[in-house]
Amino acid sequence: MKVFLSADIEGTAGIADWDEAERTHADYADFRRLMTNEVLAACEGARSAGASEVVIKDAHDSGRNIIVERLPDYVRIMRGWSGHPDGMMFGLGPEFAAALYTGYHAKAGSEANPLAHTTTLRISRLLLNGEVASEFTVNALVARRHGVPSVFLSGDTEICADARRLVPGIATVETLEGFGRAALSIAPSRACEAIREGVAAALSSLPSGAVAPPQGAFEVMIEFTNPTDAWRASWYPGAEISGPRTVAYRSADFFEIQRALRFLTA
Structure with missing residues (x-):
């Protein structure tokens, strides 16, 4: 094991x-x-x-x-x-x-x-499908x-x-x-x-049966502490400004959410 x-x-x-x-x-x-x-x-x-x-x-x-x-x-x-x-x-x-x-x-x-x-102190909140994550x-x-x-x-x-x-x-x-x-x-x-x-x-006492993969669609929203970080992150392909200091990204594939987080929070 x-x-x-x-x-x-x-x-x-x-x-x-x-x-x-x-x-x-x-x-x-x-x-x-x-x-x-x-x-x-x-x-x-x-x-x-x-x-x-x-x-x-x-x-x-x-x-x-x-x-x-x-x-x-x-x-x-x-x-x-x-x-x-x-x-x-x-x-x-x-x-x-x-x-x-x-x-x-x-x-x-x-x-x-x-x-x-x-992830970083530059983020005030991270939301996944509307829930603070x-x-x-x-x-x-x-x-x-x-x-x-x-x-x-x-x-x-x-x-x-x-x-x-x-x-x-x-x-x-x-x-x-x-x-x-x-x-x-x-x-x-x-x-x-x-x-x-x-x-x-x-x-x-491990759970029996297969673990179901995460199913989309997914929306991640990152509220930054500084508006300039949000502006910079908004240039990631597919990302968009979604309110003060906030950038949103959507995908049906959770790995694409991971990929976006990798660069949006860098």
């Missing part, structure tokens, strides 16, 4: 400030270690459930955060960014039995995590496009609730809850234990 893991940092237990997520700041080293610990816990849970291989996409910022020397021998890791529209899910394919997500966070426009955002919203649909079920997510309280609404039956571990610029977090050791157990349980 091959398992795919997309790992972010802003939903890691204990995190509360951008200094802790940015590699140029002294605080980053501690939270890089905590992110790695949660990834390792997910890998251990997958292994105990029978995974022969875990492929990790290091999906935060530079894509070079996880401490690779700590990874067990049954793991492969995708570091850096290829430029492929799969983005945070690059490396996933139909041969995988399941997709896991660690360190995930609330969507742009939310107050549920001091580090809430979607998170990075998980898009990534779970990428997994579906590959025929892979999303079965586990850890992160802040809101993204866990969103994940349960979007993917009925997904297992979640809530690591923190935001209050303005503050965050109330569980202990990192408790988070790792819960992730390890949650992943093992989720993979021991």
